[in-house]
Amino acid sequence: MARRYDHSREELLQMAIQAARSLIIEEGTKALTVRKVATKMGYAVGTIYNLFNNVDDLIIHLNATTLDALHNNLTTIVFSGNVESDIKKLSHSYIDFTFQNLNLWNALFEHSLPKGETLPDWYNKKIDLLLNIVEAALAPLKTTISEEEIKKAARVLWSSLHGICSLATADKLKIMTKDPAIELSNSLVTNYIAGLQQFK
Amino acid sequence: MARRYDHSREELLQMAIQAARSLIIEEGTKALTVRKVATKMGYAVGTIYNLFNNVDDLIIHLNATTLDALHNNLTTIVFSGNVESDIKKLSHSYIDFTFQNLNLWNALFEHSLPKGETLPDWYNKKIDLLLNIVEAALAPLKTTISEEEIKKAARVLWSSLHGICSLATADKLKIMTKDPAIELSNSLVTNYIAGLQQFK
DNA sequence: TTGACAATTGAACATCGTTCATATAACTCT
DNA sequence: AGAGTTATATGAACGATGTTCAATTGTCAA
Structure with missing residues (x-):
């Protein structure tokens, strides 16, 4: 699948940051992994790397x-x-x-x-x-x-x-x-x- | 191989800590890995876990x-x-x-x-x-x-x-x-x- | 010499960050 | 409407990580 346009790039950025935020709040720094962020957003790992370096x-x-x-x-x-x-x-x-x-x-x-x-x-x-x-x-x-x-x-x-x-x-x-x-x-x-x- | 007794337990502890020290001095926190410490000591990975939890x-x-x-x-x-x-x-x-x-x-x-x-x-x-x-x-x-x-x-x-x-x-x-x-x-x-x- | 013990090993496992060829949805142009 | 282009999304694959543990083997006491 590709180009779903479920969300704009800006929305994706916010979703990723929010996902990361809640991971850290709930489990601390070490619980933050790229895969978990992606899963929490409902996207694939690779998507994170379209958003962040x-x-x-x-x-x-x-x-x-x-x-x-x-x-x-x-x-x-x-x-x-x-x-x-x-x-x-x-x-x-x-x-x-x-x-x-x-x-x-x-x-x-x-x-x-x-x-x-x-x-x-x-x-x-x-x-x-x-x-x-x-x-x-x-x-x-x-x-x-x-x-x-x-x-x-x-x-x-x-x-x-x-x-x-x-x-x-x-x-x-x-x-x-x-x-x-x-x-x-x-x-x-x-x-x-x-x-x-x-x-x- | 086993029980080489090249070094006492105390010596091994010091060697491990020194190895870790020099890794961090030279390359920073992220460069510290268990495998590198073991290699630097001339021992296998598992040995570190005999010394530290x-x-x-x-x-x-x-x-x-x-x-x-x-x-x-x-x-x-x-x-x-x-x-x-x-x-x-x-x-x-x-x-x-x-x-x-x-x-x-x-x-x-x-x-x-x-x-x-x-x-x-x-x-x-x-x-x-x-x-x-x-x-x-x-x-x-x-x-x-x-x-x-x-x-x-x-x-x-x-x-x-x-x-x-x-x-x-x-x-x-x-x-x-x-x-x-x-x-x-x-x-x-x-x-x-x-x-x-x-x-x- | 033998048997018990303790130290050492490294393959194996799950997980990690990161890459990139591939697939496809959406847009453009005719 | 159809064809071509572009941008987005994917997830298998790679190398490296921390950790475990059955197997191996040196050392010591009997």
Whole structure:
């Protein structure tokens, strides 16, 4: 059979990504195989390779939807203008997201490209958009800190939060309270921002 | 052939781990296969399964040697008693280590256990030993901060540093200077510790 | 010398990512 | 309407993977 036109190319792309998404949600990163994605779509293996270069390409597109979902989540937050409080809102949402989408979030970082390859520009732009949200929350500091410093602070907070979630979900730093990630991130945010402001 | 006794069980374990190590160093995580490890040792595939339960078990043992190497690296540092300066020494060593052992370090975090399984206790103890080093560097703060708070701070710093290295090596937050990881970690350490101390 | 034991082997199995010659549905043109 | 072209879809086939286990064979104690 060929050219069924049951679905447009765009629909097929979405179907493949959704199939991959549900596989990962239900069974984790290792459960994602090209054959299972194809079966779940009701198409043959080869079809996947009409849509994506290879399985890495598929995973990148899947991960992109996770970045989008996170982005949507974080943009619902309304800033008060109080930097510490706003950054805490962001970080709590981030932490909620990672714990509610554990397998999808792990897929973001467990995946590594074949050596030599780099992530596509459109993907990196999505990461920039997330950083922009943090920068926006830090914006009130502009009166006392340079634009450059704010960019740096956004990256520090973002990376650190990533590290906390990464170790809190995958492993165990669980010696703390019932919700170690929140606890650690609050400590990070409070003290880091206090440090930033004390030099004004 | 059988029972060659060319090597003791302990020797075989070390040979397997070393073979796996060099495969990852030279070619990255994806280049690690049971067959290649066996070939590199001069043994048959099946022998690996006399030594390890499965490939995950082998990787955990390999990763443990990486943790040991990092531990050895960090314990050579002599503390001055100045917390900020000592934590910076630690973080710079950590960053050096990750960049000089990129593939090994990535293997630590790219690897995920089959679902339901957890890391063995002896492995988690190695992580605790690393956290202990950070706690030791923070010890002078005991006069102004509770033991509990110091443990928390060690975990915040450790996780955050991990996050910074993770995003700096694998991806790109490269908008900053020639050495973004150092730059970000310095900002983290300076401001976080300033925050901790300002409440004394 | 013999028998029991333990270490080592590698063929076999199911599954994986990927390729590509083949088949056919849909569109174009006369 | 019919013929020719193009784009899409297929799935058998390939090489490589992790893992198992019956068979083989070196080593030791009796």
